[in-house]
Structures are given as C-alpha cells and as structure tokens.
Amino acid sequence: MNSERALEIIAAYGADANRWPDAERGAVLELAATQPRVAAALAEARRFDALLAGWARDVVPSQFDVAAMAGLRQAAPGLPVKRWIAGSALAAAVAVGVAILAPMQDPAMQIVSTHSPVLSATAEGDAYGSDAEVFAKVFTPTADEDEMI
Amino acid sequence: MRPLPIPPAVIAEPPLALLMARVADGDAAAFTQLARALQGPGLRLADRTLNDRAGAEDVVQVALTRMWTMAARFDPARGSVEGWFRRIVVNLCLDRRRSMKLVAPLAEADDVPSGAPDPFEAAVANDRRARLGAAMARLAPRQRAALAMFHGDGLSMAEIAQILETTPKAIEGLLGRARMELRSLMGVGST
Numbered sequence: 312m313n314s315e316r317a318l319e320i321i322a323a324y325g326a327d328a329n330r331w332p333d334a335e336r337g338a339v340l341e342l343a344a345t346q347p348r349v350a351a352a353l354a355e356a357r358r359f360d361a362l363l364a365g366w367a368r369d370v371v372p373s374q375f376d377v378a379a380m381a382g383l384r385q386a387a388p389g390l391p392v393k394r395w396i397a398g399s400a401l402a403a404a405v406a407v408g409v410a411i412l413a414p415m416q417d418p419a420m421q422i423v424s425t426h427s428p429v430l431s432a433t434a435e436g437d438a439y440g441s442d443a444e445v446f447a448k449v450f451t452p453t454a455d456e457d458e459m460i
Numbered sequence: 461m462r463p464l465p466i467p468p469a470v471i472a473e474p475p476l477a478l479l480m481a482r483v484a485d486g487d488a489a490a491f492t493q494l495a496r497a498l499q500g501p502g503l504r505l506a507d508r509t510l511n512d513r514a515g516a517e518d519v520v521q522v523a524l525t526r527m528w529t530m531a532a533r534f535d536p537a538r539g540s541v542e543g544w545f546r547r548i549v550v551n552l553c554l555d556r557r558r559s560m561k562l563v564a565p566l567a568e569a570d571d572v573p574s575g576a577p578d579p580f581e582a583a584v585a586n587d588r589r590a591r592l593g594a595a596m597a598r599l600a601p602r603q604r605a606a607l608a609m610f611h612g613d614g615l616s617m618a619e620i621a622q623i624l625e626t627t628p629k630a631i632e633g634l635l636g637r638a639r640m641e642l643r644s645l646m647g648v649g650s651t
Contacts, residue, residue: 323636367612377495381488
C-alpha cells in the first residue's frame with residue numbers, strides 16, 4: 312500500500328473506514344495517521360460525504376396511485392378475449408390456406424366441390440372471372456361439413 | 461397470564477421476498493404493500509439519477525407497474541426484490557438519458573436567493589446545495605446513480621456493480637471520478 316492507493320480509496324469510498332475494502336483498511340488508516348496528504352484528503356472527504364449523503368436522501372416523497380396500478384393487472388380478463396380473437400383469425404387463415412391448396416392436389420376434393428350446393432357461386436364465376444371461382448372453392452363445404460349443416 | 465399486546469411498531473412487515481411471491485400470484489394487496497415499501501427508495505434513486513423530478517415520478521410509476529405485471533419473471537435465486545426493483549429503475553432512467561437536459565446550469569449557482577430566517581448560515585447551506593445540484597447536472601446519469609446508491613442507500617460496490625451490470629472495480633473508478641469531477645466543478649476544498 313502506498314499513499315497513492317490510499318488517496319484512490321478515499322476518493323472513491325469517502326471517509327468512512329467501514330466502507331473501505333477489508334484487506335486495505337488497516338493500511339489506509341496507518342497512512343492517514345502518518346502522511347499529512349492522506350490525512351488532509353480524509354478530512355476533506357468527510358465533509359464531502361456529508362454533503363453527498365444529504366443530496367442522496369433529501370428527496371421529497373410522493374404518493375403513487377398504487378390502487379390504479381393494481382387495477383392494470385386485474386383488468387387482464389380482457390386479454391383472453393383478445394387471444395381468442397387472434398386465435399380465431401389464425402385458425403381462419405389456416406383454413407383458407409388449406410381450402411385453396413388442397414383441391415389443387417386432390418381430385419376427389421374437386422369432385423366434392425362441384426357437387427356442392429354452392430355450385431351456383433361457381434356459375435357466377437363465369438361472370439366475375441377466376442376470383443369468383445376461387446371464392447366458390449374456398450367457401451364450398453366438404454361432405455362432412457355438409458352433414459353438419 | 462394474559463399475553464402482552466404487541467405494539468404496532470414491533471409487528472414485522474412480511475419480508476419483501478414473501479410479498480413478491482404473492483404478487484406473482486396476482487395478490488393485489490401484496491402488491492400494494494410492496495409498492496409502498498419500494499416507492500420511496502425508488503423515487504430517491506430515480507430523482508437523483510435523472511436530476512428531474514417529473515421524469516423520476518414517471519420512471520417509478522412505470523417501474524412499479526412492471527413489477528406488478530412482470531412479477532412472474534422475478535427469480536429470487538438471482539438477487540433480492542430491492543435489487544431487482546433498483547435495476548428496473550436505473551435501466552428506465554438510463555433509457556431516458558437521451559431526452560435529458562441540464563436543469564440547473566452551473567452559472568445559476570452563483571446567485572442563490574435565500575428565504576430562510578438565519579441569513580448567513582442558511583445562505584451558505586443553500587449555496588452549497590445549489591452548487592452541488594448544478595455540479596451534479598454535469599455528471600453522467602450513471603455516475604449519479606452510483607453516487608445515489610452508495611451515499612443514499614448505503615449499497616456496497618459489489619451491489620452497485622450488479623445493478624449497473626459491471627464490476628466492483630469499475631464502480632470504484634466510476635465513483636472516484638464522479639467525486640473528483642464534483643469537487644472540481646464546485647471548487648472544493650473551498651466548502
């Protein structure tokens with residue numbers, strides 16, 4: 312331990328020896344007792360510590376509306392509804408995708424769709440072009456769905 | 461023999477970790493208790509880090525709300541409730557630093573009015589506080605956070621290092637430089 316290190320410790324930790332590193336406390340105190348420069352730094356640090364402690368603690372308290380904050384989480388029952396909507400949207404998107412792609416690969420599916428009660432929509436497709444045809448395929452119920460209806 | 465009544469001051473509050481576990485289960489009453497215990501220290505830390513009262517109140521409001529809505533993320537194995545909360549507060553403060561501005565330019569400290577009854581003593585104290593406040597405004601928020609935690613909350617270098625996500629040695633340097641800059645800005649030893 313030299314006086315430079317003692318000054319570093321005082322500069323960072325202040326004058327309270329209890330807060331200095333355990334391993335260096337004794338040596339710093341010894342230097343403060345023998346080296347005027349270290350002793351002067353310690354005296355100055357003591358005044359500065361008091362000023363800083365006042366600065367750190369002298370804050371006017373505030374009361375926060377904790378009840379309102381608590382309500383934020385209690386209002387969470389809205390969340391499942393949002394999740395339900397998002398889940399439904401995802402399911403609908405998947406269903407649309409399957410309905411579009413599946414008939415292209417499975418001829419049997421096309422047969423079902425041509426015999427479906429929504430065939431008139433396909434007929435409309437002649438008038439409205441290929442979009443109406445896709446619409447008919449997408450919204451044509453399968454045999455199972457027909458039974459449910 | 462009739463048991464002696466326990467004075468209210470002796471009845472211990474539940475430990476914060478216990479309250480936190482209840483908060484994670486959605487216990488609003490536990491959250492209220494926890495928030496009341498943490499709002500004061502949180503506000504001091506935020507106020508001193510930001511050097512801005514309104515901003516500090518916003519930060520504490522957000523930090524308490526996060527503690528409530530993200531309580532399940534708290535892991536007691538990684539540290540105390542107070543440490544977790546301080547970390548949230550400091551991170552929120554540092555996130556705001558870009559929008560910060562100096563609130564008390566150093567020049568203003570040269571002319572400090574005093575309305576206190578003892579003109580000399582009060583003026584000297586006011587002057588010193590104003591100079592310190594103005595000098596603090598020149599420091600980085602990270603330096604102010606470290607000073608507030610060390611001198612206000614009595615945290616160790618290791619605890620501050622954990623909150624600021626660095627090493628105790630780096631905090632030692634940070635505090636040493638902060639104090640040196642403050643002394644220089646204030647013209648200390650002339651205190």
